[in-house]
Amino acid sequence: MTPFTLELTHTDGAARRGRITTSRGPIDTPAFMPVGTAGTVKAMQFRDVKQTGAQVVLGNTYHLMLRPTAERVDRFGGLHRFMGWDGPILTDSGGFQVMSLTDIRKLTEEGVEFASHIDGSRHMLTPERSIEVQCLLHSDIQMQLDECPPFPIEEAASRESMEMSVRWAKRSKAAFERMAGGHQALFGIVQGSVFPDQRAASVRALTDIGFHGYSVGGLAVGEGREAMLRVLDATCPLLPEDKPHYLMGVGKPLDILGAVERGIDMFDCVLPTRAGRHGQAWTWDGPINLKNARFADDEAPLDATSDCPASRDYSKAYLHHLFRAGEYLAATLLTWHNLAFYQALMRAMRDAIEAGAFAEFAAAFRARHQERAG
Ligand SMILES: CNc1nc2c(CCNC[C@]34C[C@H]5C[C@H](C[C@H](C5)C3)C4)c3nc(N)[nH]c(=O)c3cc2[nH]1
Numbered sequence: 246m247t248p249f250t251l252e253l254t255h256t257d258g259a260a261r262r263g264r265i266t267t268s269r270g271p272i273d274t275p276a277f278m279p280v281g282t283a284g285t286v287k288a289m290q291f292r293d294v295k296q297t298g299a300q301v302v303l304g305n306t307y308h309l310m311l312r313p314t315a316e317r318v319d320r321f322g323g324l325h326r327f328m329g330w331d332g333p334i335l336t337d338s339g340g341f342q343v344m345s346l347t348d349i350r351k352l353t354e355e356g357v358e359f360a361s362h363i364d365g366s367r368h369m370l371t372p373e374r375s376i377e378v379q380c381l382l383h384s385d386i387q388m389q390l391d392e393c394p395p396f397p398i399e400e401a402a403s404r405e406s407m408e409m410s411v412r413w414a415k416r417s418k419a420a421f422e423r424m425a426g427g428h429q430a431l432f433g434i435v436q437g438s439v440f441p442d443q444r445a446a447s448v449r450a451l452t453d454i455g456f457h458g459y460s461v462g463g464l465a466v467g468e469g470r471e472a473m474l475r476v477l478d479a480t481c482p483l484l485p486e487d488k489p490h491y492l493m494g495v496g497k498p499l500d501i502l503g504a505v506e507r508g509i510d511m512f513d514c515v516l517p518t519r520a521g522r523h524g525q526a527w528t529w530d531g532p533i534n535l536k537n538a539r540f541a542d543d544e545a546p547l548d549a550t551s552d553c554p555a556s557r558d559y560s561k562a563y564l565h566h567l568f569r570a571g572e573y574l575a576a577t578l579l580t581w582h583n584l585a586f587y588q589a590l591m592r593a594m595r596d597a598i599e600a601g602a603f604a605e606f607a608a609a610f611r612a613r614h615q616e617r618a619g
Pocket residue numbers: 280281282303304305306337338339340341342388391392393394434461462463464465466493494495513515
């Protein structure tokens with residue numbers, strides 16, 4: 246069994262360059278993890294996802310437990326074989342989606358009871374059931390069941406929520422130790438909203454329980470970049486430095502830059518894939534919307550420095566045409582481009598940390614990358 250370990254090879258300030266060893270291959274950090282929803286990175290084939298440089302993808306516990314059910318995926322040999330991805334898979338615990346996708350639900354100490362948004366059938370997601378589902382999916386990196394509080398939230402309510410997530414962390418770990426194989430990893434999720442003392446209490450409690458990695462949850466829920474970065478300032482220095490730090494649901498390139506600066510190693514976000522399907526291309530100069538008429542005669546590629554076919558082989562005029570014509574190929578090409586750009590950004594940050602030049606890289610990127618919607 247290859248144990249799940251992080252080797253830190255370089256640091257530059259609080260930024261870290263490392264390599265996570267998993268039983269299904271390495272993950273170079275800082276890493277961006279493309280999001281698979283119901284067993285696919287939408288509009289992409291996994292061999293092309295791998296070609297962009299991605300080494301780990303997200304599976305989707307909530308969707309897959311409802312359809313085709315985790316038990317069926319297990320009978321097919323797990324998510325890797327089912328969806329054709331042989332690298333490491335990370336899964337979330339499903340609670341975040343229950344709270345964001347369903348409106349008929351009851352949250353108790355036991356767990357969260359909800360009605361499927363697909364067929365209305367009733368389900369109970371407990372820490373134990375969430376770990377069971379993630380094991381049935383053969384997930385390599387699993388998340389505790391937690392509660393992601395809304396923003397804003399009263400300080401007292403935030404503390405109660407954080408303390409329940411700590412109790413669920415204990416139950417998740419006990420279930421994981423009963424059900425998971427020796428090569429899988431379980432991450433705790435730090436909560437506490439925007440209150441530094443609650444964040445510190447959550448880190449202390451999770452560190453005492455002991456996890457293979459630590460996620461920072463409860464962010465990218467509308468608090469804004471400055472508030473998010475302030476929470477990271479208060480939280481990241483307290484995280485075990487020899488374990489991976491995963492910032493959930495983040496984010497735009499400038500969010501990721503600020504988080505790497507503060508010691509985050511892993512990221513997931515639907516932005517590059519979802520924006521790609523809607524015509525928004527992310528580039529070193531910032532985002533542009535290819536449906537805009539100004540690209541109708543633009544024969545230049547999206548990114549001349551990219552070796553991704555979507556940038557290398559096509560003009561912006563052609564991509565503009567595909568979106569205007571509603572062609573399926575538009576979504577595939579732009580998703581491909583955005584994922585390739587995110588991987589190029591992560592690679593550039595890893596190289597900058599290795600060279601001890603991360604501050605210079607960050608300053609140059611901030612000078613060039615204009616976030617106004619183009
Ligand atoms: C966007 N902001 C944000 N996300 C967040 C997530 C989900 C991370 N992405 C996984 C996910 C979520 C959906 C969409 C895809 C596939 C699958 C279902 C797994 C990514 C979070 N997940 C958990 N367990 N806890 C959080 O506090 C949290 C906070 C977030 N803040």
